[in-house]
Amino acid sequence: MAFEYIKALHIIFIVTWFAGLFYIVRLFIYQRECLDRPQSEQSILKPQLDLMAYRLWYIITWPSAILTLIFGIWVLSYRWGYLEMPFMQAKLGFVALLYAYHFACHTIFKKLQQGNFSWSSSQLRMWNEASTLLLFAIVFLIVVKNLLSMVWGIVGLIGLGLLMMMGIRLYKTIRERN
Structure with missing residues (x-):
C-alpha cells in the first residue's frame, strides 16, 4: 500500500515541476520583452515580473524538482529490476536531460533577474518547447515500457517538434503583422 502513496506523490511533484518549468519560461519571455520597453514601463514591469519568477522558481519549481527526485528514487527502490530494462534506462536518460534543462533554466533565471540576457523572446519560445518534448x-x-516503440516515439517527437517550430514561426509572423 505504501508503494501506491509514494508513486502518487512522485506523480504529483512531476506535475507541479512541469507546471513550474512551463510557466517560468513564459515569465522569461515576458522579462526579456520587458527589457526592450521604455524605461518608464520597465520600472513598473521588471520588479513585478522578477518577483513572480522568483516565487515560482524557488517556492514551486525547485522544491518540486527535488521532491520528484526523492520520490522517484523511492519508487525505484520498490522495483530495482526496472533499472536493467532498456525502457527505464532510456527514460532515466530523458530525465537526466530534463534536469539539465532545469539547470539551464536556472542560469537563464539568474541572468534575467540581473537584467542581463541576450536571448530573444523567439529563442525563448523555442526553448520552452524542449520541456514539452521531454x-x-x-x-x-514509462507508460508503453517498450524501447522498440521508442523508435516510433522518436519519429513522433521529431514530427511534434517540427510542428511546434512551425507554430512558433506562424505566431511570430502573425504577431509582427499586428
Missing part, C-alpha cells in the same frame, strides 16, 4: 518522451516510455 515530457512526451518520458510519459510514453
Whole structure:
C-alpha cells in the first residue's frame, strides 16, 4: 500500500515541476520583452515580473524538482529490476536531460533577474518547447515500457517538434503583422 502513496506523490511533484518549468519560461519571455520597453514601463514591469519568477522558481519549481527526485528514487527502490530494462534506462536518460534543462533554466533565471540576457523572446519560445518534448518522451516510455516503440516515439517527437517550430514561426509572423 505504501508503494501506491509514494508513486502518487512522485506523480504529483512531476506535475507541479512541469507546471513550474512551463510557466517560468513564459515569465522569461515576458522579462526579456520587458527589457526592450521604455524605461518608464520597465520600472513598473521588471520588479513585478522578477518577483513572480522568483516565487515560482524557488517556492514551486525547485522544491518540486527535488521532491520528484526523492520520490522517484523511492519508487525505484520498490522495483530495482526496472533499472536493467532498456525502457527505464532510456527514460532515466530523458530525465537526466530534463534536469539539465532545469539547470539551464536556472542560469537563464539568474541572468534575467540581473537584467542581463541576450536571448530573444523567439529563442525563448523555442526553448520552452524542449520541456514539452521531454515530457512526451518520458510519459510514453514509462507508460508503453517498450524501447522498440521508442523508435516510433522518436519519429513522433521529431514530427511534434517540427510542428511546434512551425507554430512558433506562424505566431511570430502573425504577431509582427499586428
